Amino acid sequence: GFKCGIVGLPNVGKSTLFNALTRTAAAQAANFPFCTIEPNVGEVSVPDPRLNELARIAGSRQIIPARLTFVDIAGLVKGASKGEGLGNQFLANIREVDAIAHVLRCFEDDDVTHVEGRVDPIADAQTIETELMLADLESVERRLQGLARRLKSGDKEARDQDRLLRMAAEALEQGRPARTVAVAEEDARAWRALQLLTAKPVLYVCNVDEASAATGNALSEKVAAMAAEQGAASVVISAAIEEEIAQLDDAERAEFLAELGLSEPGLDRLIRAGYELLGLRTYFTVGPKEARAWTIKAGTRAPQAAGVIHGDFERGFIRAETIAYEDYVACGGEQGAKEAGKMRIEGKNYEVADGDVLHFLFNT
Ligand code: GDP
Numbered sequence: 001g002f003k004c005g006i007v008g009l010p011n012v013g014k015s016t017l018f019n020a021l022t023r024t025a026a027a028q029a030a031n032f033p034f035c036t037i038e039p040n041v042g043e044v045s046v047p048d049p050r051l052n053e054l055a056r057i058a059g060s061r062q063i064i065p066a067r068l069t070f071v072d073i074a075g076l077v078k079g080a081s082k083g084e085g086l087g088n089q090f091l092a093n094i095r096e097v098d099a100i101a102h103v104l105r106c107f108e109d110d111d112v113t114h115v116e117g118r119v120d121p122i123a124d125a126q127t128i129e130t131e132l133m134l135a136d137l138e139s140v141e142r143r144l145q146g147l148a149r150r151l152k153s154g155d156k157e158a159r160d161q162d163r164l165l166r167m168a169a170e171a172l173e174q175g176r177p178a179r180t181v182a183v184a185e186e187d188a189r190a191w192r193a194l195q196l197l198t199a200k201p202v203l204y205v206c207n208v209d210e211a212s213a214a215t216g217n218a219l220s221e222k223v224a225a226m227a228a229e230q231g232a233a234s235v236v237i238s239a240a241i242e243e244e245i246a247q248l249d250d251a252e253r254a255e256f257l258a259e260l261g262l263s264e265p266g267l268d269r270l271i272r273a274g275y276e277l278l279g280l281r282t283y284f285t286v287g288p289k290e291a292r293a294w295t296i297k298a299g300t301r302a303p304q305a306a307g308v309i310h311g312d313f314e315r316g317f318i319r320a321e322t323i324a325y326e327d328y329v330a331c332g333g334e335q336g337a338k339e340a341g342k343m344r345i346e347g348k349n350y351e352v353a354d355g356d357v358l359h360f361l362f363n364t
Helices: 014-022 049-058 087-095 121-152 156-173 185-193 218-230 239-246 250-260 266-277 302-309 311-315 325-330 334-339
Strands: 003-007 040-045 062-064 067-072 099-106 202-208 233-237 280-286 290-297 317-323 344-346 357-362
Touching (some): 014 040, 014 067, 014 266, 040 266, 049 290, 087 121, 099 266, 121 156, 121 218, 156 185, 202 218, 239 250, 290 302, 302 311, 302 317, 311 317, 317 325
Parallel strands (some): 003 099, 062 290, 099 202, 280 357
Antiparallel strands (some): 040 067, 280 290, 317 344
């Protein structure tokens, strides 16, 4: 599955947020740095109103949403790249995730200690980014040295790696994260294989005070401006409120959200933003038994999309009966779409579109 790592300085609200996300008591919040010792892993459902609509039309007995994995990564402090705090463990854990949700403290509360003794989300973001850049620079330099011998023997793969590593080094030495490097399409795979920490996409999560949950505040506005500058995304959330919301039943939740002026829980926005950040798309399979959302990378072709359900579907792939979500809804379901000529037969080169309702035919 696809993994999004939650990072941030101690006491910014990571555990609170993770608790709310997974609705478990497994990641206990505490007003103490390093309280999160092991990376906590939680799977969440991706909220998608389209799935409910499809299930309603088809009369599906069960709804199975797409899933996304969040990893609560152990606390990072200044000096982590030199092994301070849980530094090395933190860096190893972050290497494993596909994208980063970076939680920034945008709330004032004298009862909650700030590791630097002040609330400044921009400076906090830079503290973490600097540690990640230092760690990347060290690993880039180590790998460049390691390549020296292979380069002399004229190894093409080594030459490519060397070129990409030098591009990364140049950016990092100028204080820019690796994600700012423009990488050619044909280098994309080799670039990803370098697994640089600062090459991963980032979503800034502004943890605001309860009163600012719907509107954001001056601090979250600063973060939004910084994110826009970097081509990153940002969301506003109140972790404390989300934790409360997570404990309510559906009726209570709707009432509570209305009181706060929110149209949906902030977590729903966060999960969707994470999904977007990972470049993920959804297709659906719909029948009387179940309506189900499946996750693919943008640009995935029909056989590989089928392979997400089962390897046999990919190996024996023949064709995919395809109805766009809008057509499915407008025609009142599969039969109506068929009669209106809205069901397409797509072959193995078809790039699955977000929202496609698919039925695969395959050889066994
Ligand atoms: P972590 O170290 O980043 O995982 O931070 P925690 O989630 O453990 O939170 C640290 C402390 O800040 C706890 O005492 C939380 O109750 C508190 N906290 C977290 N989010 C909020 C918030 O939105 N508002 C306020 N006032 N306190 C919060």
